[in-house]
Amino acid sequence: MARAxxxxxxxxxxxxxxxxxxxxSFEYMQGTTRIxxxxxxxxxxxxxxxxxxxxxxxxxxxxxxxxxxxxxxPSEIAPVNAILFAEVLHEAGVPKGVFNLVNGDGPTVGSxxxxxxxxxxxxxxxxxxxxxxxxxxxxxxxKRVHQELGGKSPNIVxxxxxxxxxxxxxxxxxFNNSGQSCNAPTRLLVPSEKMDExxxxxxxxxxxxxxxxxxxxxxxxxxxxxxxQFDKIQGLIRKGIEExxxxxxxxxxxxxxxxxxxxxxxxxxxxxxxxxxIAREEIFGPVLAILGYESEDExxxxxxxxxxxxxxxxxxxASEARAFARRLRTGIVRxxxxxxxxxxxxxxxxQSGNGREYGKFGLHEFTEIKGIxxxxxxx
Numbered sequence: 369m370a371r372a373x374x375x376x377x378x379x380x381x382x383x384x385x386x387x388x389x390x391x392x393s394f395e396y397m398q399g400t401t402r403i404x405x406x407x408x409x410x411x412x413x414x415x416x417x418x419x420x421x422x423x424x425x426x427x428x429x430x431x432x433x434x435x436x437x438x439x440x441x442p443s444e445i446a447p448v449n450a451i452l453f454a455e456v457l458h459e460a461g462v463p464k465g466v467f468n469l470v471n472g473d474g475p476t477v478g479s480x481x482x483x484x485x486x487x488x489x490x491x492x493x494x495x496x497x498x499x500x501x502x503x504x505x506x507x508x509x510x511k512r513v514h515q516e517l518g519g520k521s522p523n524i525v526x527x528x529x530x531x532x533x534x535x536x537x538x539x540x541x542x543f544n545n546s547g548q549s550c551n552a553p554t555r556l557l558v559p560s561e562k563m564d565e566x567x568x569x570x571x572x573x574x575x576x577x578x579x580x581x582x583x584x585x586x587x588x589x590x591x592x593x594x595x596x597q598f599d600k601i602q603g604l605i606r607k608g609i610e611e612x613x614x615x616x617x618x619x620x621x622x623x624x625x626x627x628x629x630x631x632x633x634x635x636x637x638x639x640x641x642x643x644x645x646i647a648r649e650e651i652f653g654p655v656l657a658i659l660g661y662e663s664e665d666e667x668x669x670x671x672x673x674x675x676x677x678x679x680x681x682x683x684x685x686a687s688e689a690r691a692f693a694r695r696l697r698t699g700i701v702r703x704x705x706x707x708x709x710x711x712x713x714x715x716x717x718x719q720s721g722n723g724r725e726y727g728k729f730g731l732h733e734f735t736e737i738k739g740i741x742x743x744x745x746x747x
Contacts, residue, residue: 369545370582377710378425378453381726384710385429388728394735402743405735407435408512409488412481414474414502415450416494417443417593418548418652423493423516424453426714428467430730431491439468439487441477445593474498482506482513489514489734493550495650496676496719514723514733516550516715518650519678522671523553526664526684526692531562532569534683537705539573539656541681543634546592547654550720551679551700555640555647557667560660567616567638570658574617577634577654579626591630592653598630601653605635608646613637613657642670650676668695677717699724 394405411431415423420443431438442450454469470477474494482490482505489512492502496517506513523541525534538556547554558566580587592598605620618635622628632653640647640657647657661667671680672695680698682689683705693701699716711727723733 373545374419375421377419378421380710381422381425382429384727385433385730388430388711388731389433392728392731397744398739400742400744402740404738404740405434405732406738408734408736409436410486411436411438411734412484412487412490413438413440414478414481414490414492414494415440415442417446418545418550420446420449421453424450426725426730427491427493428453428457430725431734432462432466434731434734436489436734437466437468439470439481441470441472441481444471444473447471474501478502479505483509485509487511491723491733492516496721499721514725515721516723516725517678517719517721518676519550519552519716519720520555520648520650520674520676521551521553521679521681521698522555522557522674522696523681524557524667524671524683524692525559525562525566526667526682526688527559527562528685528688529683531558531565535566535569536573537683538681539570539577539636542656543574543577543589543654546590546632548592548597548652550650553679553681554651554656555642555671556656556658557661557670558658560662563639563658563660566658567614570636570638570656571616574634574636574656579623579631579634581629589634589654592632594630597652598632601632601651601655604646604649604651604653605655608637608640608644608655608657611644611646613644613646614639616658618655642673648674664692668692672697675719678720679716 413427457467482502490506491514493516499515499517503513523538541553578588582590602620616636616638618633622631623633635655638658640659677698679700680696681702682692689703697717713724713729714726715724
């Protein structure tokens, strides 16, 4: 998974930025007014550990392309990729002072970047809680704050979908990266009358997942990132059991064959209601909640009944899926297991953040717009 997805995605963002640059107009006339996109200035970048080179590259590439300088603070939990990335930029001839790497934790280095009066913009990816802190630190200097934050993404299986295929892919997508993705489809919505069938498929799919060391080629799922994250996930699994959700697979503690490490049992809850904690809080682990719905109106209401709005997923007949997509309050909607698109806008509604990354949308985020009125008038 690291080779197929994590490592190569950084290069893809540079390729997409190059493509977007070919069509991006930094200056154009609007009547007699000259519209100019100028670099916003010095950008403070704070990036997470879960998709580290992805979030570094999708910020640095458009910042370089638009003429900004930058200070990157990568996650202290996963700093080595950023050090290697800095060496790549150095070898590529990026001028001294354009790209700067500073290692440290959020409360010290991150807060200083956010509050510094000579930082013109903060681009942050991480939890909603940390994003609020960054925005508060940046507020006194009224700088632009771009945030890509948490999510609790719904995966709606319409009645026209192949239920078994949709549930199997939903389980796989939820568990990808050990469930440590902000856009993971952690709420699976199925028609109520098909709940029993969905449970059977989800149980089979989750029990087939092999948890083990990342160095073992037979492993499908590795550990989560830390003791803190492991403990949080275990607490939320216990909460789901206490709230009365049906435990379909997995549960608390490590898999029986592992006596050490931050390994979480792939867990599926069913007959979950949207007021339960496991349906509302971002768990950031391999834990799936299956919810039932009676009508498409109810499915849309459940999907949107969350403080988050990063991503959503729809399975079903193409025209129905396209129509349903317009009802969802999320920045990204993926239809029928569509492939990842590095040029599509990435970002969320509500408490999932503001602004957009990737492709031409990333270029816009790192510019200020100036209107030179009368530029085209006769002298």
